[in-house]
Amino acid sequence: MVKILGVSGSPRKAATEYALKQALEAAEEVPGVTTEFISLGGKKINFCIHCDRCIKEGAISCVIHKDDMSNLYQPFYDADGYIFASPVYDMGITGQLATYFNRFRPVYTLLKQNPRYFSSKVGGAIAVGGTRNGGQECTLNNILGFYYTNGILAVSGGMGVYHGACVWSQDRKAQGAEEDLLGIKNVRFIGKRVAETAVMVKAGVMALQSETNRAG
Numbered sequence: 001m002v003k004i005l006g007v008s009g010s011p012r013k014a015a016t017e018y019a020l021k022q023a024l025e026a027a028e029e030v031p032g033v034t035t036e037f038i039s040l041g042g043k044k045i046n047f048c049i050h051c052d053r054c055i056k057e058g059a060i061s062c063v064i065h066k067d068d069m070s071n072l073y074q075p076f077y078d079a080d081g082y083i084f085a086s087p088v089y090d091m092g093i094t095g096q097l098a099t100y101f102n103r104f105r106p107v108y109t110l111l112k113q114n115p116r117y118f119s120s121k122v123g124g125a126i127a128v129g130g131t132r133n134g135g136q137e138c139t140l141n142n143i144l145g146f147y148y149t150n151g152i153l154a155v156s157g158g159m160g161v162y163h164g165a166c167v168w169s170q171d172r173k174a175q176g177a178e179e180d181l182l183g184i185k186n187v188r189f190i191g192k193r194v195a196e197t198a199v200m201v202k203a204g205v206m207a208l209q210s211e212t213n214r215a216g
């Protein structure tokens with residue numbers, strides 16, 4: 001099975017959660033795909049303080065904070081693909097999502113052990129703004145930056161969906177997002193594309209492995 005992890009960076013159960021769940025539903029239409037949904041809403045996640053103790057101690061999770069992040073490392077490490085969705089806050093991702101991303105500093109340890117750890121994992125992005133052109137594309141770039149820095153393959157939506165799906169909620173929570181028909185169509189497209197790409201990459205990794213074994 002291929003596992004797609006969806007993370008909502010909204011503090012509320014509203015437009016972003018609605019959009020992300022649409023994407024995950026579309027992802028599950030791809031045979032062999034399962035999904036997991038995580039909301040950062042209500043979670044207590046402290047800032048990374050750049051002490052680098054995780055790196056010094058060779059840990060793959062934070063060694064100083066005991067907070068809700070402790071349970072969020074493993075789902076991230078185990079997934080084959082990701083869909084991160086954020087409300088647009090000041091033309092960028094929310095503080096919640098930025099803090100979650102920053103807390104993956106210990107990934108450095110993982111990549112030191114295996115530089116290709118994330119090279120066969122894929123990711124897509126969703127941004128939900130209150131205004132039509134409120135910074136959704138800047139927000140998508142924040143999410144894609146996280147993929148690039150970790151060596152995760154960023155999945156483009158292709159023609160018209162470019163670097164991810166943009167939704168206009170009109171500041172009316174899930175109802176507003178639902179009414180953005182094009183936005184939700186693109187959200188579902190990116191969900192399906194992430195799932196299909198994750199399946200293809202996983203099959204490709206196995207093919208490469210067997211070719212390598214055959215070559216001796």
Ligand SMILES: Cc1cc2nc3c(=O)[nH]c(=O)nc-3n(C[C@H](O)[C@H](O)[C@H](O)COP(=O)(O)O)c2cc1C
Pocket residue numbers: 010011012013014015016017087088089090091092128129130131132133134135169170171172173174
């Ligand atoms: C602090 C804050 C900053 C915001 N900044 C923007 C913005 O720059 N552009 C925009 O289009 N909407 C902005 N919004 C509106 C939200 O992006 C919008 O309501 C979105 O649907 C919220 O997602 P949610 O419904 O999942 O909580 C902002 C909202 C808040 C609370």
